[in-house]
Amino acid sequence: MRSNFEVEGNGLNPDLHPLLYRIYLGREIVNFEEIELGLENLLSPTDLLGLNKASDLLCSALEKQSRILIVADFDADGATSCVLAIQALRSFGFNWVDYIVPNRFEFGYGLTPEIVEMAKSRHPDLIITVDNGISSVDGVDVARASGIQTLVTDHHLAGQVLPKADVIVNPNQPGCRFKSKALAGVGVIFYLMLGVRRALRER
Structure with missing residues (x-):
């Protein structure tokens, strides 16, 4: 089940499963780019x-x-x-x-x-x-x-x-x-x- 649970001002997709949404926010992840797994996002x-x-x-x-x-x-x-x-x-x-x-x-x-x-x-x-x-x-x-x-x-x-x-x-x-x-x-x-x-x- 999906939810529209959302925190104003963050860049996460509000259609994420509520549990994932809360986990990400609990870890201070507020932008989808922070969980993007592409190699181009590796730190130099x-x-x-x-x-x-x-x-x-x-x-x-x-x-x-x-x-x-x-x-x-x-x-x-x-x-x-x-x-x-x-x-x-x-x-x-x-x-x-x-x-x-x-x-x-x-x-x-x-x-x-x-x-x-x-x-x-x-x-x-x-x-x-x-x-x-x-x-x-x-x-x-x-x-x-x-x-x-x-x-x-x-x-x-x-x-x-x-x-x-x-x-x-x-x-x-x-x-x-x-x-x-x-x-x-x-x-x-x-x-x-x-x-x-x-x-x-x-x-």
């Missing part, structure tokens, strides 16, 4: 701090055919981030892309020193975190001390101290002007893969 990645540097890092890694190891969180966001990263990197031409989805109850959350020690047996040149890593200060230090580059992609809130990764891409890191602070981890890696594709085309 230019304000995503670290994106260009991370893209250049991956382009250089591709030229050297570096061994890439993805460390993902084990929830739905981490799993989709991991799959997206693997498929995109392989399509770009990386010959060696592997992944670890560690059990956080056994190894802790994020890129912990224990996970780095486990990762070292696979001899990666570069570790990419997806949906984690912004709080992995100790793990990144262990990776750096072991000669492994680190690229952190995450969306969680940053702590007082950031990891000393080669690059961090996270809309919630200090100084990032990207408008969507609610971007999921898979969205962060999606934007990064767009940046890599653009950088490769420009080379």
Whole structure:
């Protein structure tokens, strides 16, 4: 059943189902353009701090055919981030892309020193975190001390101290002007893969 329930001055279709209408208004969505799903409505990645540097890092890694190891969180966001990263990197031409989805109850959350020690047996040149890593200060230090580059992609809130990764891409890191602070981890890696594709085309 449809209703003419309407709030004066908004751009939503008054013929929407009343439940959807109330949900949108409850989330302060007052214009149909805000829920338009076309790719042309994606935010520009230019304000995503670290994106260009991370893209250049991956382009250089591709030229050297570096061994890439993805460390993902084990929830739905981490799993989709991991799959997206693997498929995109392989399509770009990386010959060696592997992944670890560690059990956080056994190894802790994020890129912990224990996970780095486990990762070292696979001899990666570069570790990419997806949906984690912004709080992995100790793990990144262990990776750096072991000669492994680190690229952190995450969306969680940053702590007082950031990891000393080669690059961090996270809309919630200090100084990032990207408008969507609610971007999921898979969205962060999606934007990064767009940046890599653009950088490769420009080379």
